[in-house]
Amino acid sequence: MVSAQRVQDGSKESSIAIAPATRADIDGVSQLELVAFADPWTRQAFEAALKERHARFHVARSAEGAVVGYLIAWFVLDEGEIANVAVVPAARRRGIARALLETIIAEARESRLARLFLEVRESNVAARALYASMGFVPIARRPRYYRKPVEDAIVLRLEL
Numbered sequence: 425m426v427s428a429q430r431v432q433d434g435s436k437e438s439s440i441a442i443a444p445a446t447r448a449d450i451d452g453v454s455q456l457e458l459v460a461f462a463d464p465w466t467r468q469a470f471e472a473a474l475k476e477r478h479a480r481f482h483v484a485r486s487a488e489g490a491v492v493g494y495l496i497a498w499f500v501l502d503e504g505e506i507a508n509v510a511v512v513p514a515a516r517r518r519g520i521a522r523a524l525l526e527t528i529i530a531e532a533r534e535s536r537l538a539r540l541f542l543e544v545r546e547s548n549v550a551a552r553a554l555y556a557s558m559g560f561v562p563i564a565r566r567p568r569y570y571r572k573p574v575e576d577a578i579v580l581r582l583e584l
C-alpha cells in the first residue's frame with residue numbers, strides 16, 4: 425500500500441510519500457536512527473524487520489527519495505505494538521510522524537486489530553504530545569525500562 429501525503433513546509437509545500445520500506449531505505453533509516461536515539465537499533469534489526477511477517481515497516485521519503493522518517497509496528501493477533509518511529513530533525517513539526525501514524529492506524533483498522541500499544545520515555549515531550557493528539561492514553565508505567573539514560577517508560581494504548 426502506498427499513500428502520498430502533502431505536508432506544509434513553511435512558505436513552500438513539499439511532497440512526502442509514505443510507502444513500505446525496502447532494502448534501499450535501510451541506509452537512510454539506520455542513519456536517522458543514530459541521530460534520533462541514544463540507544464539505537466542496529467542495522468541488522470532493521471534488516472530483520474523487513475523480513476518479519478508480523479512487521480509493518482513504513483518510510484516517509486522526500487520528493488528526492490531521501491528517507492525523512494520511518495515507523496515500525498508489529499501486528500500480532502488482534503493487537504499491534506508501535507516499536508519505533510522517528511523523523512529527521514530538519515523535517516520535524518511538518519506532520520510527517522502524524523502521517524506515518526495515520527497510515528499505521530488505518531492499516532490496523534483494516535486488519536481488524538482491537539488496539540495499539542507503545543512505550544515512550546517519560547521525558548519525551550514531543551512524542552507524548554504527538555501520541556496524545558492521536559488519541560493514545562497512558563495505561564501503565566514500566567520502571568527503568570530504558571537505558572542511556574535509564575528512565576521509566578509510559579505505556580500508551582489506542583482503542584481502535
Ligand SMILES: CC(C)(COP(=O)(O)OP(=O)(O)OC[C@H]1O[C@@H](n2cnc3c(N)ncnc32)[C@H](O)[C@@H]1OP(=O)(O)O)[C@@H](O)C(=O)NCCC(=O)NCCS
Pocket residue numbers: 460461509510511512515516517518519520521522523543544545548549550551553554555557
Ligand atoms: C517525536 C517525533 C517522531 C515527532 O515527529 P514530527 O514529524 O516532528 O511530528 P509531527 O510534525 O507529525 O507532530 C504532530 C504533533 O505532535 C506534537 N508534537 C510534535 N513535536 C512536538 C514538540 N517538539 N513539542 C510539542 N509537541 C510536539 C504536536 O501536537 C504536533 O502537532 P502540531 O505541529 O500541529 O502542533 C520526532 O520529534 C522525533 O523523531 N523524535 C526523536 C525520536 C523519538 O523520540 N521517537 C519517538 C519514540 S517513542
